[in-house]
Amino acid sequence: MPRSRAWISSSSIRRYELAVYDTEGIRDSLLSGEPLAVHIAGQPCTADLEESLHGTGSFTGTLSGDGRAHLTxxxxxxxxxxxxxxxAYWVESTGRYDAESPGKVLHYVHSSADVKGLSGCYLTLYNISNGDLEDSGYPADWTKADFLSGGHEVVPLTDTDLVDLPKVNETLRTGFMxxxxxxxxxxxIVxxxxxxIAEYRGNYYVIDFFES
Structure with missing residues (x-):
């Protein structure tokens, strides 16, 4: 729940709140198929989320009121x-534990209305076909049929698409993460x-980002 609010004149994020969460409880609830109750701009909402890739802790779904949600x-x-x-609303880790709630990490909460210009987003790209996610239960030899039978959506990624995704294109060719x-x-990307699952030249990828 939100704990405080601050203004930052020198940052791209002009205003944010601090909050702590029961991350283990949230993950257990989502894995059991329960909807997640959240408050957006002070209004109660319900998020229906499913784990997008088994074992990754990444959940995607809908938000009541015709919205979208993604949690990792x-x-x-x-x-x-x-x-x-x-x-748009974001929740990001501060990297610090809350002195008032032992064992719980403080998180920033802010909206697109509080951001001068989105910054601090960094690409993550995993090549499933090269074994990047075998530890998460995705064999390198999985085919499109395997992903579809597992309930995953497979979308094409073309060279034309990469014109508008320059950093994804760079990472595909250099491996820089x-x-x-x-x-x-x-x-x-959102x-x-x-x-x-993105399919590019016969390989399958997970394309995402984190905020810092």
Whole structure:
């Protein structure tokens, strides 16, 4: 729940709230298929989320009121993206534990209305066909049929698409990870590839980003 609010004149994020979450409880609830109750701009909403790739802690789905939601949970850290009514909301880790709630990490909560220009988003790209996610239960030899039978959406990624995804294109060719993304490329990933399997030249990829 939100704990405080601050203004930052020297940052791209002008305003944010601090919050702590029961990440283990949230993950257990989502894995059991329960809807997640959230408050967006002070209004109660319900998020219906499913794990997009088994064992990754990455959940994608819908938000009541014709919205979208994406959560990634890893240990004590939660990263979230919610979009409703044309406004985007983010939850990001501060990297610090809360002195008032032992064992719980403090998180920033802010909206697109609080951001001068989206920055601090870094690309993550995993080549399933090269075995990048075998530890998460995805064999390198999986085919499109395997992903579809597992309930995953497979979308094509073409050289034409990569013209508008310059950092994805760079990472595909160099292997460099966690390169910074522009606002436009971040939004293209959110709308076209997040929570999906991207197929490019016979290989299958997970394309995402984290915020820092």
């Amino acid at each position: 949970i890893s240990g004590d850290v939660l990263r979230g993206y919610f979009e409703i009514g044309g406004v 966690e390169v910074p993304l522009s606002y436009n490329e971040t939004m293209r 709308k076209g590839y997040r929570g999906k």
